[in-house]
Amino acid sequence: MLADRFGRKSMLLLGCLLYALFGALPVLLHELRLILLSRLLFGCAEALIMTCCTTLIADYWPPRERMRYINRQVITIGVVGALFFVIGGVAGEGSWRTPFLLYLTPLLMLPAIAAWLWEPDRRQEDSHAAPALNGGVRRTVLTACFLIFAGMVTCFVVTVMTPTVLVMRGVTSTSLIGAAAGLAILCTLIGSIAWPFVRERIGVAGVNALLLGCMAAGLCVLALAPSYAVVLAAMVLQGVGAGFLVSNASLPLLLGLPPHLRARGVGAFTACLYLGQFASPLIITAIAQPLGGMPAGLANAILVWALLTMVLALVWLVVGLRHARLQSGPVAH
Known part of the structure; x- marks a missing residue:
C-alpha cells in the first residue's frame, strides 16, 4: 500500500536505506532482544524492497518481458544469496559481528537506483482504477x-x-x-x-x-x-x-x-x-x-x-x- 500511495521508486530507496541500517545494526548492539528487534525491522525493510522491485518489473515491462525479468530476479536472488552466504562465512571467522557489515552494500546501489530507475506514470492508471477488487x-x-x-x-x-x-x-x-x-x-x-x-x-x-x-x-x-x-x-x-x-x-x-x-x-x-x-x-x-x-x-x-x-x-x-x-x-x- 505504501508503494501505491507514495510511489515505487521512493519506497525502494527508503527500503534500501532501512535495509542497510537495520541489517548492519547488530555490529553495534550487545543485548539479544535489541538484536532480535533489529532483525525484525530488517525483515520489514527486505519485504518493502521485494514488493517494490517486483511491482516495478510489472510496471516497466509488458507481459512477455515481465515473465522473463521475474525469472531473472529469482535467479539473481539465488546466486547473490549463495555468494554472500560464502562471503559471510569467511568474514565470520574472525568475529560473528563482521558478516553484518555486508548489509551495507545496498548503500552503493542508491545512486544507481536514483539515476536509472523511474517512477511509472500512474495518472492514466488511476483515472481507470476500479473502486474495489x-x-x-x-x-x-x-x-x-x-x-x-x-x-x-x-x-x-x-x-x-x-x-x-x-x-x-x-x-x-x-x-x-x-x-x-x-x-x-x-x-x-x-x-x-x-x-x-x-x-x-x-x-x-x-x-x-x-x-x-x-x-x-x-x-x-x-x-x-x-x-x-x-x-x-x-x-x-x-x-x-x-x-x-x-x-x-x-x-x-x-x-x-x-x-x-x-x-x-x-x-x-x-x-x-x-x-x-x-x-x-x-x-x-x-x-x-x-x-x-x-x-x-x-x-x-x-x-x-x-x-x-x-x-x-x-x-x-x-x-x-x-x-x-x-x-x-x-x-x-
Whole structure:
C-alpha cells in the first residue's frame, strides 16, 4: 500500500536505506532482544524492497518481458544469496559481528537506483482504477498467496530440518551438512533456469502441480533416507521444485492485477512468502508433538506434511486439467 500511495521508486530507496541500517545494526548492539528487534525491522525493510522491485518489473515491462525479468530476479536472488552466504562465512571467522557489515552494500546501489530507475506514470492508471477488487482479481491474489505460503512452508522444512535429520542419521560433519544445503541451492537455481521452458510446455497450473509434487517427493525421500547419499537425492527433488515456486506463483498475480492494485497484491504475496518461512518449523514441530515429539517424531511429521503437499499437487493437477478442457471447448467430430 505504501508503494501505491507514495510511489515505487521512493519506497525502494527508503527500503534500501532501512535495509542497510537495520541489517548492519547488530555490529553495534550487545543485548539479544535489541538484536532480535533489529532483525525484525530488517525483515520489514527486505519485504518493502521485494514488493517494490517486483511491482516495478510489472510496471516497466509488458507481459512477455515481465515473465522473463521475474525469472531473472529469482535467479539473481539465488546466486547473490549463495555468494554472500560464502562471503559471510569467511568474514565470520574472525568475529560473528563482521558478516553484518555486508548489509551495507545496498548503500552503493542508491545512486544507481536514483539515476536509472523511474517512477511509472500512474495518472492514466488511476483515472481507470476500479473502486474495489472484483471476484476474479481477488481469486488470483488469494490463490497466489496460498500457493506461496504452502510452498514456503514446504521449502523451509528442508532448510531448517535437514541438519537435524542428518545428525539423526549419524552425519555430524558441518562440511557434509553444508554441502547438502549447497546442493539444494544449486538445484533451486537449475529449477529457476528451467522454469520458462517447462511452463511453455505444461502451463502454469501444470508447473504448480509439478513443483508441489517434486517438493512432496523430496520430503518423503528426506524422511525415509537411510544414508547421506539418499538425503542428497532429496535435496535435488526439493531444490528443483523450489526453483519453480516463486516465479510460477507470482506470474498470474503480475499478469492479472490491474496497475493500481499491483503493489498491494505483490505486498500481500511477499507477506505470505515470509509468513510461510516463519511458520514452517512451527507447523512441523506441532505435527511432531503427537508423533513422539522432537526430534523423535520429526521424520513422521515430515511425512505427514509431504502427504498433504502431494494431495495439494493432485488437486492442482485436476483443476488445471479441467480448466484446460474448458478452455479448449468441445472437440468437433
